[in-house]
Amino acid sequence: MIAELGLAALWLAAALSLLQLGFGIAVLRGEEGLARAIRPIAIVQALLVGLAFLALIQLFLRTDLSVKLVAANSHSLKPWIYKFAGAWGNHEGSMLLWVTVLALAGAAVALLERRLPERTLIATLAAQAAIGLGFYAFLLFSSNPFERLFPVPVEGNGLNPLLQDPGLAFHPPTLYFGYVGVSIAFSFAVGALVTRDVGPAFARAMRPWVLAAWIFLTLGITAGSYWAYYELGWGGWWFWDPVENASLMPWLATTALLHSVTVLATRDGLRAWTVMLAVVAFSMSMVGTFLVRSGILTSVHSFAVDPQRGAFILILLTLYIGGALTLFGLRVGTVKEGSTFEPVSREGALVLNNLLLSAVLGIVLVGTLYPLAAEATTGEKLSVGPPYFNTAAGPLALVLVAAMAAGPLLRWRRDRLREVAGRIALPILVTALALLGLILFVPGLRILPLLGLMLAIGVGAASLAPLWKRKLLRTPLFTWGMVIAHLGIAVALAGMASESAFTKETLVAARVGETVRVGPYSLRFESVEPLAGPNWTAVEARLVVRRGTGAPFVLLPQARMFSSPPTETNEAAIATRLDGQLYTVIGKPDGGGRWQLRLWWKPFVTLIWLGGAMVALGGLLALVGRVRRERRSGRQEAWA
Amino acid sequence: MKAKNQRLTLLVLAIAFILGAVLLAMSALKDQAAYFYSPGDVAREGPPAGRAVRIGGMVQAGSLQRAADGVTIHFTVKDETPHTIPVRFTGIVPDLFKENSGVVAEGRFDQAGLFLADSILAKHDENYMPPQLDPKKGEHKSGSLK
Numbered sequence A: 001m002i003a004e005l006g007l008a009a010l011w012l013a014a015a016l017s018l019l020q021l022g023f024g025i026a027v028l029r030g031e032e033g034l035a036r037a038i039r040p041i042a043i044v045q046a047l048l049v050g051l052a053f054l055a056l057i058q059l060f061l062r063t064d065l066s067v068k069l070v071a072a073n074s075h076s077l078k079p080w081i082y083k084f085a086g087a088w089g090n091h092e093g094s095m096l097l098w099v100t101v102l103a104l105a106g107a108a109v110a111l112l113e114r115r116l117p118e119r120t121l122i123a124t125l126a127a128q129a130a131i132g133l134g135f136y137a138f139l140l141f142s143s144n145p146f147e148r149l150f151p152v153p154v155e156g157n158g159l160n161p162l163l164q165d166p167g168l169a170f171h172p173p174t175l176y177f178g179y180v181g182v183s184i185a186f187s188f189a190v191g192a193l194v195t196r197d198v199g200p201a202f203a204r205a206m207r208p209w210v211l212a213a214w215i216f217l218t219l220g221i222t223a224g225s226y227w228a229y230y231e232l233g234w235g236g237w238w239f240w241d242p243v244e245n246a247s248l249m250p251w252l253a254t255t256a257l258l259h260s261v262t263v264l265a266t267r268d269g270l271r272a273w274t275v276m277l278a279v280v281a282f283s284m285s286m287v288g289t290f291l292v293r294s295g296i297l298t299s300v301h302s303f304a305v306d307p308q309r310g311a312f313i314l315i316l317l318t319l320y321i322g323g324a325l326t327l328f329g330l331r332v333g334t335v336k337e338g339s340t341f342e343p344v345s346r347e348g349a350l351v352l353n354n355l356l357l358s359a360v361l362g363i364v365l366v367g368t369l370y371p372l373a374a375e376a377t378t379g380e381k382l383s384v385g386p387p388y389f390n391t392a393a394g395p396l397a398l399v400l401v402a403a404m405a406a407g408p409l410l411r412w413r414r415d416r417l418r419e420v421a422g423r424i425a426l427p428i429l430v431t432a433l434a435l436l437g438l439i440l441f442v443p444g445l446r447i448l449p450l451l452g453l454m455l456a457i458g459v460g461a462a463s464l465a466p467l468w469k470r471k472l473l474r475t476p477l478f479t480w481g482m483v484i485a486h487l488g489i490a491v492a493l494a495g496m497a498s499e500s501a502f503t504k505e506t507l508v509a510a511r512v513g514e515t516v517r518v519g520p521y522s523l524r525f526e527s528v529e530p531l532a533g534p535n536w537t538a539v540e541a542r543l544v545v546r547r548g549t550g551a552p553f554v555l556l557p558q559a560r561m562f563s564s565p566p567t568e569t570n571e572a573a574i575a576t577r578l579d580g581q582l583y584t585v586i587g588k589p590d591g592g593g594r595w596q597l598r599l600w601w602k603p604f605v606t607l608i609w610l611g612g613a614m615v616a617l618g619g620l621l622a623l624v625g626r627v628r629r630e631r632r633s634g635r636q637e638a639w640a
Numbered sequence B: 001m002k003a004k005n006q007r008l009t010l011l012v013l014a015i016a017f018i019l020g021a022v023l024l025a026m027s028a029l030k031d032q033a034a035y036f037y038s039p040g041d042v043a044r045e046g047p048p049a050g051r052a053v054r055i056g057g058m059v060q061a062g063s064l065q066r067a068a069d070g071v072t073i074h075f076t077v078k079d080e081t082p083h084t085i086p087v088r089f090t091g092i093v094p095d096l097f098k099e100n101s102g103v104v105a106e107g108r109f110d111q112a113g114l115f116l117a118d119s120i121l122a123k124h125d126e127n128y129m130p131p132q133l134d135p136k137k138g139e140h141k142s143g144s145l146k
Helices: A002-028 A032-062 A068-073 A080-088 A091-112 A118-142 A167-194 A200-231 A242-267 A271-293 A307-334 A346-378 A386-409 A417-441 A447-467 A477-502 A607-639 B003-032 B039-045
Strands: A504-510 A515-518 A521-532 A536-547 A553-555 A558-562 A567-571 A573-577 A580-589 A595-603 B034-037 B053-059 B072-078 B084-090 B102-109 B115-121
Touching (some): A002 A032, A002 A118, A032 A068, A032 A080, A080 A091, A091 A118, A091 A167, A118 A307, A167 A271, A167 A307, A200 A607, A242 A346, A271 A307, A271 A346, A271 B003, A417 A447, A521 A580, A536 A580, A553 A573, B039 B084, B053 B084, B084 B102
Antiparallel strands (some): A504 A595, A558 A567, A573 A580, B053 B072
């Protein structure tokens, strides 16, 4: 019954999105009377698809095995949190989450957006409905999550054990809010192109939505990185896996968009470029969705391999991107040109930021798609991994970070090189001292970690410079946001460089009773015990860890064997300290009474995710600051 | 500068940056993309020593040996040709890595033709075939050693 209810709600939502699109086009063609209906339609549509999503969660919580999706992906013995999160730990469920977020985003625009001209808003909601329609069709015709199964099986197949982790409850929804949130920027851009209304007012209206999507993307990537780090047991935090790139590419594009939209809002420059970036950012979200959901890549994220689904997403991708680019081509000539600017100015720096971000994006995109293209054209099998991305994107990223340090110290409109030099002298001095100190006191650093650490220190100093000589309490919230986000990048960079330069690794086969050393720690291998959980069995090593003369503590790494589906995972045991993490993994018995132990001491690795969180926090402060200022200026306009 | 000129300048700059990035990417790809080789491929046109590649095939029966340190293994990869590849790997192997089953290894050849694996890929499935040999199956990475 619940399944039928969910399916009915999904069909109704699809019908409403068709209505929303139709009404939107009608209004733009002169049927002004229909305009009032569009906001309510968008809201009701979101409620309906939300209902469908709740229905699916309910089915998973009950483990209703008469539903094919539940039987294929769940198991009655699973802890409830994984039954709950398992609702989106599969292809159909995650696509339902996708459209749910899409509809919620549309409803949020309908409810909250008051500054955009009415016609542009309606065009925006129509574009949002057009995107929704394609994905409703995808769900209903090729990925129905509510399909029944007969005969009803006695037990379900279970969830991929790698996904049986609390991270599953947060990582996909966060990332989807980001991915799909970018669709709003896209719809805004389409709306503005349709009504030929690209200007500072449009940029100010679009900016909070871009910021919101970007915050979620940042959080999603940061959380995903930490999840991979502790769950996969390989000790790495970024693998340049195509699926990771699929989330990084929209982030790069959205970061560029965030900065260009500021130029448009403040100085009325970069009109066409900003619209183009909004289209590119959403294209990257679609490419990401295609890569992850089509099954063309094999990873923990690709739940099912089905060429029909891949083709469907590819068609949607071509339709939306092609449509938007065509509209862009047709209309860009009629978008009035914005104002010009001087090369040495804040605008100039932001253009450089955009160019560098686009270049990095291009490199990541080429590296991600090249293996697919090579296999499709020549049949040659190859993989592109960290060596490519580090050599091609690493140096550019460092240049980008250096530019990030200088940008905020430049004035809008026009600046003098001599004055800029005065402002930037102190950060440059700090950078030079950092380089000197690193060379003197930390010998043997490789070039990229050395540059990374040097820049992290210099950029950290430079990113605080905009607060120099300001009254801190009177500094606008969005300036604080920028400072904290840029500082977060420096902090994350410091973590990355430190992890890559100073990590100590020990891989041994040890007998119970032996003591192993890694970095400043000595670990006594006390015992190894069998263990059983609700749906797994495991062996657990007991390691008593000591650092110098400090108090000993215990780490318990496990190797788990899951019964349904039969899989094994490594549950690393990690000790977090202020100056880094001790990461321990238990491997296999060697047959002669010894156990493989793999240990890492990773100094300051936590800075990577702390930095990521700071970037997101900076975004949040900027968002709150912008919205408050807009409110205030809106009120002043009303009084005037 | 006139608005139109500036727009043109920006466009040219943007295209130059993207082109530069793509060229950089292409040249890095030429050096860094890991191509897939079977033992037969290696015998025919082996990759130069030191270049990152992937190899794949079946683990030859009776070839798996453990070194005294307990974490290093040696084994031989074969395919339907008479050629084989000797492999050395230090790390934790995937659970279903065993003789007579499929394997894909990432790493590089040394001067003597020994393949030094950085990581061993295997799917946690008894019926696993390397994805490059069987396009329908997925893979799961384990035991990466960087």
